[in-house]
Amino acid sequence: MSEIHDRPGERGPRPPEPPEAKAAAVADGIVPGFGIDTIHEAARRLSGHVVRTPLLTSPMLDELVGARVLVKAECLQLTGSFKVRGALNALLTLDEEARRAGIVAYSAGNHGQGVAAAARLAGCPAVIVMPHDAPRIKVDNCRWWGAETVLYDPRTEDREEVARKILQDRGMTLIPPFDDVRVMAGQGTVGLEVAEQARGLGLPPDAVLVNCSGGGLASGVITALDHAFPGMTHHIVEPAGFDKMARSLATGRVCANPHPPGGLMDAISGPVAGARPLAVLRHHDVTGLTVTDEEVLAAMGTAHRLLKIVVEPGAAASLAALLSGKVDVRGRTVALVASGGNVDPAVYRRALAD
Template identity: 90%
Template sequence: MSDIHADGAVPGFGIDAIHAAARRLTGHVVRTPLLSSPMLDELVGARVLVKAECLQLTGSFKLRGALNALLTLDEDARRAGIVAYSAGNHGQGVAAAARLAGCPAVIVMPSTAPRIKVDNCRWWGAETVLYDPGTEDREEVARKILDARGMTLIPPFDDPRVMAGQGTVGLEIAEQARELGLTPDTVLVNCSGGGLAAGVITALDDAFPGLANHIVEPAGFDKMARSLATGRVCANPHPPDGLMDALSGPAAGARPLAVLRHHDVTGLTVTDQEVLAAMGTAHRLLKLVVEPGGAASLAALLSGKVDVRGKVVALVASGGNVDPAVYREALAD
């Protein structure tokens, strides 16, 4: 992208932008807990710190980036309203942000999105427009609405304001770890377009230089890992048909990619079965309801995808908006 500098710097994004976002969001978002369990620690042989963003307003971290972006708009843009395209959690974040700011919102969602996410967007007062992910492009659907109504797009991840808002998750992890007297050695972050990963890793690398940074994606759909390996934006070959809809964005974000390439990031992948097992473990040991995509990092940890023995590990349980049938399956094991 033309605004990305040759050294990979993204204008409008960085540790200062993350701190500014934290000030902007104060009083509007939940400072979610950083949870631990001695039983979980024993299970993996490490001290595990789980950032429970599934307890965030709207049930995921997405409110942070959406509201940060919205609060930077001028009054005319807010009055005209905002548009988002989303598999569900970003849409809910934008819908809630719009309601908090008193402006209209339209959410473009795949027809395959879990019903709970569609219903929640509508509850917050947003208009929902469904599209067929197999035959239609979500950006084109959103563009038609933008052109017709003069609204402003709030992208799900490839935007410095959104990335900075998501980075406040990392600031809170750093503050809470220090309150516990702990210094994380390793961080695992669920990754779709990369906005959360870029924000959290930027914040934590600033607080704890030398961290081992890992992103976690669905097996067979590791578009960000492939993007990091090739240095160019990669896309999934087709829409994922598994359980991790929260990580099903079609392509990696160019700006998050530029940020992550300047950190020592390793890509990990997990399967649906590993994620279901992690959801069950989160329920038993942490008393958390976590959706499949939100449990990917915990799944990578529990399935031994990275050696963390003797370390302090931070990870983000990024969302908890799960269909009841899927959750029953997770708890059945």
């Protein structure tokens, strides 16, 4: 996959890294250009552009799980998802020439909307490559933010090839969904805010659960929180049967999910784990948990009743792990991220009916 360069001011696609380079990065647990300093730099870039979302608490939820629970409501972020943070941070590192040429992303959902919003905030063109059968609301939302949408047939076309042609023809820059240090740092600003807000409440967390697909959010949040609260335990949560990152953590190799993705948690059922996020997560000794569609539906209903927020299935995975007892947090303070709220109405009706 083509990616943008890791150093600010550089532009354009670069050749894919050879597999042995990624394997070496994973083996060493080192990701050049990523760390707590780059997360703080991202926070400065994003200040005034993204929503500082609330950190919610509920005595009823605390009693239900026997712990103090801190829920970061990124479902209230611009576009209804954390994704705009990483997209905008990556975009703002580009030089003026690259911004004028514009950016490209491929996504059927939250990443596309995040990139479209970031482009509008930065005043640059954007093209979002989407499957022709993507939900109409997601296509319309990308267009509302001012992005051009290019639709492709996933049965006969490869989205990376479609994007690569646009990059070559128009001289635009790709914004990857997760395997990029600037995207990871932007997502890490979620963790910085959680740390500041938790201290303000006098509730330093000693455990964190993060929904995980490619690992951009998890690697950023866990890096920020581990720096603020050394010694805390870290967990990622994935759909049962689609736990590519947990398998990657166990083997030290980038693993893929079965195709096509299954179940309700499409937002965290992506095809492959990110090599850079994997290296970071292995460095922090992260453990993997899985949840089922039924457990996620129950968690969505609980979020509505006790926290008064709308959470999409993939974004409810960490809460589902907590409610279903996948990890023992009794007597502890645990933080989690409600990472998005872009849910199909029919699915949400199911969640509220259960």
